[in-house]
Structures are given as C-alpha cells and as structure tokens.
Amino acid sequence: MWNSVWHLLLSICGWAVFAYMIFVLCFYFMMFIISAFQLRKQYQLNDEEPYEDLLAVSYTTPLSILVPAYNESVGIIGSVRSLLGIEYPEYEVIVVNDGSSDDTLEKLIEEFSLVKMNRVVRKQVETKEVKAVYRSKLYDYLYVVDKQNGGKSDALNAGINLSNYPYFCSIDGDSVLERDAFLKVMKPIIDSDGEVIASGGSIRIANGCKIENGAVVSIGLDTQPLVVMQIIEYLRAFLMGRIGLSRHNLLLIVSGAFGVFSKRWVIEAGGYSHTVGEDMELVVRLHRLIKQKKTNNQIVYIPDPVCWTEAPDEIKYLRRQRNRWHRGLFDSLWKHKEMLFNPRYGSIGMISMPYFVFIELIGPVMEMLGYLFIVISLVVGGIYVEFAYLLFLLMVVYGSLYSMAAVLLEEWSLRKYPRVSDIAKLFVFSLTESFWYRPLTVIWRCHGLLDVIRNKKGWGDMQRKGVSQ
Structure with missing residues (x-):
C-alpha cells in the first residue's frame, strides 16, 4: 500500500513540475518574441541625433x-566622479551618507572640498x-547629507526631501x-510630457571592465565563472524580461541601482518603504496609485542607458544577495496581495502580479521539486527514469537556451561587448548554467x-572591492 502511495505521489509531483x-x-518564448521585435524596432531608429538635441534645448527637465x-568608502569617489561628468543640461548630485x-564621509569631504551649509530641509x-548638509566648493551642484x-x-527619502528638482534618480554608491x-x-x-512617471535603464556588471576617473574606459569580462554567470x-532579466513587460506597461521593477522617478508621484505614494525590496515595492505602489487615480501614466524600461555596477565575486556574498x-520580492507581493487577480487593477492585477507570484516567486520551489524528482527517479529506476530525462531536458531549455537567447539579443542590439571572444565565452557559459549555477x-x-x-529581516553584510575607481 505504502509503495503504491509513494509511486502515486512521485507521479503527481513529476507531472506537476x-x-x-x-x-x-x-510564457518566456512569448516574452522573447516581444523583446526581439521591440529591440529591432528601437534600434532601427537613429537615436544619436534626438539625444544630442536634448543637450541644447531649454525645456529639458532638471x-x-x-x-x-x-x-x-572603497568605491564612492569613483561613482561620484562619474556623475559629475555626465551629459545632461541641468542636474544636482545628492550623496546621502547613511x-x-x-x-565614507571623510573621503567625500576631502576629495570634493565639502563645507557645511545652513539648509532648511x-x-x-x-x-x-539629518546631522548636517554639505556642499562642494568645487562643484556647486554636489551636496552630501550626513544622517x-x-x-x-530612509537614505533615499532624505535625498528626496533635500532635492530641488521635479524628477530624481536613485543610483547605488558602487555604480558608474x-x-x-x-x-x-x-x-x-x-x-x-509627464505621462511617463518612472523610467529605468539597464544594469551591467562592471567586474572585468577598465574604469578610470569614474568612467568606463573599456568593457570586458571577468575571469571568474561566478561573475560571468x-x-x-x-542580460536575461533585462533584455528578455523587462522589455516584454514594459511594452505593455506591466513592469513592476525599476532597479534601485538606476531608476528615474517623478518626485511628486513618489511623495504622494508615501516615499520609499522600509523593506529589503524597496525599489519593487515603490513601483507596485505607483501602479496602484495610477489605477486608483484612473490615469494613463506609465512606468517604462529603456534598454540602452547602462549603469555599471559591482557584482559579488564570492559565493557567500552572492547567496546573501539572492x-x-x-x-524583497515576497514582501512587495505580500503587501499588495489584494491586487492579485483583481480586475480593478487591470492588467497589473490580472497579468503582472500573477506572473511575479507564480513564475518569479514560486518558480524556485517548482524547480527544486524538479531536481528532487530527477534524483529520486534515478534511484528508484523503472518508468520514472525516462520521464526524469525529459524533465531535465526541459530544465536545460528553460535555463541554458533562454540565457543563450539573451546573449543573442545583446549581440543583436546593444553590442556592449566588442570582442567576439567575449560573446563566445558568454555562449559557452550559458550552456553550463543548468548544470551548476x-x-x-x-x-x-x-x-x-x-x-x-x-x-528574518535586514540586508546582510556585502563586500565591496571598488571596481569603480
């Protein structure tokens, strides 16, 4: 009897996975098709001239x-330097020392000749x-908040309070x-004209790139397999995931490492919440506010603007990050669980929320069940072995082949990696993804x-080696 029950449970688990x-x-094949068409459409346009025009016009939004x-401390100087030399008509940089x-603060004071200022926030x-507000004597648009x-x-909220302009961008302190x-x-x-209230760019790994004086001099790949993966x-998350979601205003994540927001909308939504997934939770709250106000505002992802950031190169730090x-994903979805399958929130409630719950959140659990089924089937033997092989093949397609497709989209569109050897290396590593990473x-x-x-709460300690020098 127990043997029959065991085989029944194993069969149900296998078929469910x-x-x-x-x-x-x-679903991902559909996302790939949408992303490919969107990328092709965008990169058939001559983008260089419109961007250059923005430098000369008076209506560009500060x-x-x-x-x-x-x-x-290790990377903050390089990151700030990269911001002081950007191409944009009018902006201010506000570093918040949390x-x-x-x-960190001492280095900023020395490097940029900061002096305390009397500022009512x-x-x-x-x-x-907030303990003090500093302003640079070298760059009058550089401020540092010590709190x-x-x-x-909380640091981002402090920056919002001090900011002077209608839009703000959040940038990680280790990014270029x-x-x-x-x-x-x-x-x-x-x-x-204000219909888009938030916009996010791409995040790329800076490890392996040559960075001098806060600028990326040459792009390359790190030698460590963990970083290459x-x-x-x-590439897969941004070029295949976010392009497809953004195309139909379904995007629930604008990366905290590089995202622009309307200050008025964020303040009305209550600012950033104190959660480990503050960037996603804010975007979900903004979508909720849009639906409640019955407006047509959008949150979009733009693949071309790139922010280079340091990635963990040791397993213990990468484990903490993931x-x-x-x-953070669970926190954001749980806080707004009433939006799930709620027609009041339109496509966000009926498509986007279910996607993040059933694919992004529950996906690892289903994959874990798949790995367990494969191992048990190989031990038990019999009719389950062939089914285990089929399931593993599906997991390889899901993991490795879709990652290879993302590398293909990168080569087809942005082409940030100029060397053919780098693209070949990415392809080879993509094939190995399902076997270890x-x-x-x-x-x-x-x-x-x-x-x-x-x-469990909190971020956990992360190591910075300072790729943005």
Missing part, C-alpha cells in the same frame, strides 16, 4: 541624482535625523554611469522563502 515547466517555457551610501561606520517624507543610519529606503545615460533614460519622460543572468532579493540560485532563493517564514 512538467506542466509548470511547459507553461513557463511558453534632475536630482540621489546616491545612498553606507560604508561605500550613518557609515567607515570613512522640508520633510515631505519621514526620515531619521543617522536608517537603511537605504555611461556619460549619455541620463539623456537616454529621461527621453521618454520628456517626450511624454551573473552577466548572463542580468536571498535578500527573494525576500541555476541549481545554486534555486537553493538560495528557496532559502530566502524559508527566511521569510522565520521572519
């Missing part, structure tokens, strides 16, 4: 650039106490922007869900 994988494969920094325990959103530690969300990135990411906002993962990301990320993300059950 199989049906799930077929559904996900079909921008506040917010840089939250906590113990970013109670760093290292010499209007509290449009609540934050921890009590309150986390990244391409010089024309803001022209490109702001273009849909300017062209739409993250490059492929980012664990935190999955906890993807199982690791599945384990880490499932562990993130366990930490949600255990009510």
